[in-house]
Amino acid sequence: MVALAVSGDHSAFAELVRRRQGMVRELMRRLCGDRAFAEDLAQQAFVQAWRQLGRLRSPGAFGPWLRAIAVNVWLQEARRAPARLETPDSDLPEPDPEGPDPADLAAARLDLSRALLRLKAPERVCVVLAYAEGLSHREIAEATGWPLGTVKSNVTRGAERLRAWLSPQGDRDERRA
Amino acid sequence: MNDELDPGLRRLFASTAEHPADEAFVSAVTTRTSRERLIGSIARGMAAQLAFTLGLGALAAVVGVVLDQSAKMIAPLLNASLLGLATGLGLAVAGLVCFRLLALLATAGR
Numbered sequence: 429m430v431a432l433a434v435s436g437d438h439s440a441f442a443e444l445v446r447r448r449q450g451m452v453r454e455l456m457r458r459l460c461g462d463r464a465f466a467e468d469l470a471q472q473a474f475v476q477a478w479r480q481l482g483r484l485r486s487p488g489a490f491g492p493w494l495r496a497i498a499v500n501v502w503l504q505e506a507r508r509a510p511a512r513l514e515t516p517d518s519d520l521p522e523p524d525p526e527g528p529d530p531a532d533l534a535a536a537r538l539d540l541s542r543a544l545l546r547l548k549a550p551e552r553v554c555v556v557l558a559y560a561e562g563l564s565h566r567e568i569a570e571a572t573g574w575p576l577g578t579v580k581s582n583v584t585r586g587a588e589r590l591r592a593w594l595s596p597q598g599d600r601d602e603r604r605a
Numbered sequence: 606m607n608d609e610l611d612p613g614l615r616r617l618f619a620s621t622a623e624h625p626a627d628e629a630f631v632s633a634v635t636t637r638t639s640r641e642r643l644i645g646s647i648a649r650g651m652a653a654q655l656a657f658t659l660g661l662g663a664l665a666a667v668v669g670v671v672l673d674q675s676a677k678m679i680a681p682l683l684n685a686s687l688l689g690l691a692t693g694l695g696l697a698v699a700g701l702v703c704f705r706l707l708a709l710l711a712t713a714g715r
Contacts, residue, residue: 438635438638438639438642441635441638442631442634442635445630445631445634445635446626446628446631449625449626449627449630449631449634450624450625450626453625453630454622454623454624454625457623457625467630470630471630471633471634471637474634474638475634475637475638475641478638478641479641536617536620536621537621537623540617540618540621558610559610559614559615559618560618560622583610587610587611587614590614591611591613591614594617
């Protein structure tokens with residue numbers, strides 16, 4: 429299917445979009461917070477992939493290659509309009525002192541999404557790739573083009589901050605500080 | 606997969622995962638890529654036409670210069686004798702053949 433798309437078969441590319449949309453849309457949703465904006469960036473990632481298909485070295489590498497394109501599309505947007513991808517702390521509601529109801533998936537999703545938006549762009553992308561996509565540090569380094577040490581520290585620091593924000597006590601302490 | 610990841614956060618990410626899949630998204634992407642493909646093919650077609658036109662123009666200019674230079678030689682031949690007339694006609698036929706060949710090349714180029 430990838431080889432067909434590389435040869436210019438548009439319907440094969442449409443099939444690739446159908447199969448890979450879940451990964452790219454989910455990645456953008458985690459990174460953006462704003463669903464409509466995430467959808468737009470996911471579309472942009474696929475359009476970029478279509479333009480660059482000729483540069484794909486091996487059809488088997490399509491998934492990681494597409495993910496790297498999606499990450500780059502997001503990073504470019506983060507550099508171009510950082511305010512659009514951040515949420516000021518003042519806009520965040522106080523978390524429920526009891527913590528999110530484990531049964532309430534929507535609430536957990538919202539809390540995680542808000543906490544992710546508070547992370548700096550490099551930390552956010554590294555944490556999402558590690559925790560949501562299950563990539564190793566080395567794979568993240570390949571997808572982002574950053575040094576391995578930078579990736580490791582971004583994952584560690586980002587995860588620590590997420591844990592602190594997602595725990596109601598930690599969040600209150602941070603706001604007080 | 607990293608073994609050193611926080612298991613609690615890992616569970617949270619896993620439990621809040623979504624895997625959106627719908628045809629509307631596929632259509633939106635393919636509409637954009639189709640538009641790009643159309644614009645690309647038009648641009649490529651226009652570039653090929655332009656290159657062909659420029660090539661033909663250059664060739665016509667060269668032929669024109671050659672004919673202009675050879676007119677001084679051909680004109681006396683045409684007026685001098687029957688052999689001269691035949692030579693002139695031969696040159697004209699050769700010119701037509703060249704033109705026909707160019708037309709064939711143009712068709713093949715498209």
